[in-house]
Amino acid sequence: MSLEPRLHLRASTTLALSPQMAQALKLLTLSAVELQQTLEEALQANPLLEVAETDEESPEETLPIATNEGDESDDWQAQLLERPSAESPGEAHEYTEDTLQPAPEEQTSANDAESFDDELLWQDARPARDDDEAPDFTEWHAAATDLHHYLHEQAALTPLAERDRALVAFMIEALDDDGYLHEDLDELLASIPPELEVGREDLEIALKLIQSFDPPGVGARDLGECLRLQLREHPDTPARRLAERLVSEALELLGRKDYAILKRRYACDDALLREALALIATLDPHPGSRIGGEPPPYVIPDVIVRRRDGRWQAELNPAVAPRLTLNQRYAQILGERRDGTEALREHLAAAKILIRQLEQRNHTILRVAQEIVERQQDFFEHGEAAMKPLTLRTLAEALELHESTISRVTQGKYLQCPRGVFEFRHFFGGGIAGEDGEIASATAIKARLRALIERENRTKPLSDTRLAELLAAEGIPIARRTVAKYREQMQIPPANRRKAL
Numbered sequence: 276m277s278l279e280p281r282l283h284l285r286a287s288t289t290l291a292l293s294p295q296m297a298q299a300l301k302l303l304t305l306s307a308v309e310l311q312q313t314l315e316e317a318l319q320a321n322p323l324l325e326v327a328e329t330d331e332e333s334p335e336e337t338l339p340i341a342t343n344e345g346d347e348s349d350d351w352q353a354q355l356l357e358r359p360s361a362e363s364p365g366e367a368h369e370y371t372e373d374t375l376q377p378a379p380e381e382q383t384s385a386n387d388a389e390s391f392d393d394e395l396l397w398q399d400a401r402p403a404r405d406d407d408e409a410p411d412f413t414e415w416h417a418a419a420t421d422l423h424h425y426l427h428e429q430a431a432l433t434p435l436a437e438r439d440r441a442l443v444a445f446m447i448e449a450l451d452d453d454g455y456l457h458e459d460l461d462e463l464l465a466s467i468p469p470e471l472e473v474g475r476e477d478l479e480i481a482l483k484l485i486q487s488f489d490p491p492g493v494g495a496r497d498l499g500e501c502l503r504l505q506l507r508e509h510p511d512t513p514a515r516r517l518a519e520r521l522v523s524e525a526l527e528l529l530g531r532k533d534y535a536i537l538k539r540r541y542a543c544d545d546a547l548l549r550e551a552l553a554l555i556a557t558l559d560p561h562p563g564s565r566i567g568g569e570p571p572p573y574v575i576p577d578v579i580v581r582r583r584d585g586r587w588q589a590e591l592n593p594a595v596a597p598r599l600t601l602n603q604r605y606a607q608i609l610g611e612r613r614d615g616t617e618a619l620r621e622h623l624a625a626a627k628i629l630i631r632q633l634e635q636r637n638h639t640i641l642r643v644a645q646e647i648v649e650r651q652q653d654f655f656e657h658g659e660a661a662m663k664p665l666t667l668r669t670l671a672e673a674l675e676l677h678e679s680t681i682s683r684v685t686q687g688k689y690l691q692c693p694r695g696v697f698e699f700r701h702f703f704g705g706g707i708a709g710e711d712g713e714i715a716s717a718t719a720i721k722a723r724l725r726a727l728i729e730r731e732n733r734t735k736p737l738s739d740t741r742l743a744e745l746l747a748a749e750g751i752p753i754a755r756r757t758v759a760k761y762r763e764q765m766q767i768p769p770a771n772r773r774k775a776l
Contacts, residue, residue: 295628295632298628298629298632299632299635299636300683302632302633302636303636303639303640303680303683303684304683304686304687305687306575306577306686306687306688307574307575307576307577307592307595307688307689308573308575309687310595311575311595314597314599314633317629321622321625321626321629322602322605322619322622323601323602323605323606323619323622323623323626324599324600324601324602324626324629324630325599325600325601325602326597326598326599326600327597327598327599327600420566421452421566422450422452422454422493422563422566423447423448423450425489425566426447426450426485426488426493427444427447429488429489430443430444430447430484430485430488433484439477439480439481442473442477442478442480442481443481443484443485445463445467445481446463446478446481446482446485446494447485449463450485450493450494450563451563452563452564453561453562453563453564454490454492454493454494454495454501454561454562454563455495455496455497455501455563456482456494456495456496457496460475460478460479460482461475463478464478482494486504490559490562490563490565490566491504491505491507491508491562492504492505492558492559492562493562493563498522498526498560499522499523499526501560501562502522502555502558502560503519503522503523505558505559505562506518506519506522506554506558509554513547514547514550514551514554515551515554517541517543517547517548517551518551518552518554518555520541521537521541521551521555522555525537525540525541528540529552529555530772531771532771532772532774534548534774534776545776548776549776552776574689574696575592575594575595575689576592576595576689576690576691576696577591577592577595577596577640577644577688577689577690578590578591578592578640578641578644578688578689578690578691579591579592579690579691579692580644580648580655580690580691580692580693582655586652587648587652587655587656587692588645588648589641589644589645589647589648589690590641591637591640591641592691596633596637599626599629599630599633600630601623601626601627601630605619605622605623606623609623639676639680639684640684640688642674643670643674643676643681643684643685643699644688644690644699646670646673646674647665647670647690647699647702650663650665650670650702651663651665651702654694654702655692655693655694658694658722659718659719659721659722660719660722660723660726661719662702662704662716662718662719662722663716663719664704664705664715664716664717665702665703665704665716666703666704666705667681667682667685667703670703684699685698685699685700685703686699686700690702701718704716704717704718705717707720707751707752707753707757715751717761720746720751720753720761721761721764721765723746723749723751724742724746724758724761724762724765725765725767727742727745727746728742728762728767728773731773733773733774733775734774734775734776735774736770736771736773736774737770738770739755739756739758739759739762739769739770740755742758742762743755743757743758746758
C-alpha cells in the first residue's frame with residue numbers, strides 16, 4: 276500500500292443553484308404577507324424599482340397589528356417596605372400637539388432630487404413619497420391588553436391600603452394566562468421575605484378579592500372552583516345549586532356523561548339534571564383566555580375565484596401581486612452618463628431579475644390555481660360534499676411541472692371564493708373507490724360523516740361502526756378505523772361523549 280500523494284480525476288453530476296434560481300424558488304414559496312414584506316424591502320433598497328400605477332384602487336397593502344409592549348411589573352417588595360404612592364396601571368400618556376408634528380429634518384423636499392453630485396448619492400436624492408409623510412389615522416388601533424394588565428386596572432380602582440394593594444399585585448402576577456393559580460399558597464408565602472411579615476391569611480384575603488374581579492372564575496385553583504365562581508353570578512335556583520354540587524363532586528362523571536349514576540346519587544329527575552347541565556355548558560373553563568391573547572393571524576388570498584360565463588375562473592389578487600417597473604428617471608441617468616454609475620447599474624440588473632422572477636411567480640401560481648378550480652368546479656357549486664380526489668402528482672402531470680414546484684406553489688397560498696377563504700392544499704386529498712367505481716374524496720366523505728352526526732339522535736348517538744355501515748349503504752365502503760380517524764381529524768368526540776340527556 277503506497278502512501279505517496281496522488282491526483283485522481285473523478286466525474287460526478289451535481290445540481291448547483293445559482294443565486295437567481297435560489298431567489299426565484301424563495302419567491303415562489305413566500306406567502307402573500309411575506310411577499311409584501313419582501314417587495315417593500317426591495318423597493319426601499321433599490322432606487323430603480325417602483326410600483327406601476329394602476330387606475331383601480333387596491334386594498335391596503337399593509338395590515339397593522341396593535342401591539343402591547345406591556346408595563347413593567349410593580350416592585351411589590353419595595354411597596355411593602357417603603358410604601359410609596361401607587362401609580363395607576365391604567366394611567367394614559369398625555370400627548371401634545373408637538374408630539375404629532377413631524378420634525379423639520381424629516382420633511383424632504385422633492386427639489387433635492389434634481390441635483391446629483393459626481394458620486395450619485397441616490398439615497399439622499401430619492402424623493403420622499405407623500406403617503407409616507409402623512410399619518411394614516413385609519414391605521415391607529417387601541418393598545419392590546421392582557422389578563423394581568425386587566426386585573427391590575429381593576430385593582431387600581433379598588434380602594435385598598437398600600438400593603439394590600441402590593442399583595443394583590445403579587446397574587447395577580449402568580450396567575451397563568453387562563454386565570455388559574457397553580458402554585459400553592461404556602462409556596463408563594465415561602466418566596467416572600469420574612470421581614471415583610473406576610474401571613475397565609477393575607478394571601479387568602481388577596482386571592483378572595485381577585486376572585487371577585489372580572490372575568491368571573493379568575494383566581495381559581497382548579498376547574499371545579501373556577502366553575503363554582505362563575506355559577507355564583509347566576510340567580511339562586513335549584514338548577515344552580517345542583518350544578519354547584521356537580522362541578523364540586525362529580526366532574527369525572529360529568530366527563531363520562533354517566534347520567535344514570537348522577538340521577539341516583541343526587542336524587543334528581545331528568546328535567547332538573549338537564550337544566551343543571553345546560554347551565555354548566557354556559558360556563559367558561561378558561562376565563563382568562565377571553566382577555567387579550569395573541570392576535571388572530573391575518574390571511575390575504577393570493578387568488579380570487581369568480582363565476583364568469585357559467586364557469587368558475589381564478590384571477591390573481593392585485594393587492595398581493597403588484598406590477599413592478601423600472602424608475603424611468605434613474606434609467607435616463609444611466610443612458611446619459613457613463614462614469615460613476617456602477618452602483619446604479621448593479622441595481623438595474625437586480626431590478627430586472629426581480630421583475631422577471633415576480634412575473635414568473637404570478638404566472639405559475641395562476642396556472643396552478645386555475646387547474647385546481649377546473650378540477651373542483653363541483654366544489655364551488657355544491658360545497659365540500661362534491662369535492663373530488665386530487666393529488667400533487669396529478670396536478671404536476673397535468674401542468675407539466677415538477678411535483679416539488681407544485682408543493683412550493685401550494686404552500687401558504689390561499690384562495691378566496693364565495694364559500695370562504697381556503698388554502699390551496701384544502702383541495703388536495705386521496706379518495707376511496709365506491710361500489711359503482713367512482714372515487715369519493717376524503718373531504719367529501721368527511722362532509723357526509725359530519726352530516727350524519729349532526730342529524731343523529733343525541734340520546735343514542737351513532738357509534739363509529741354504525742357510521743361505517745351507513746356510509747357503506749350509500750356506496751362508500753369504509754372501515755371503522757377510517758371513520759374514527761376522520762372523526763378525530765374533524766375534532767368530533769366519540770359517541771359516548773356526544774350523548775345528551
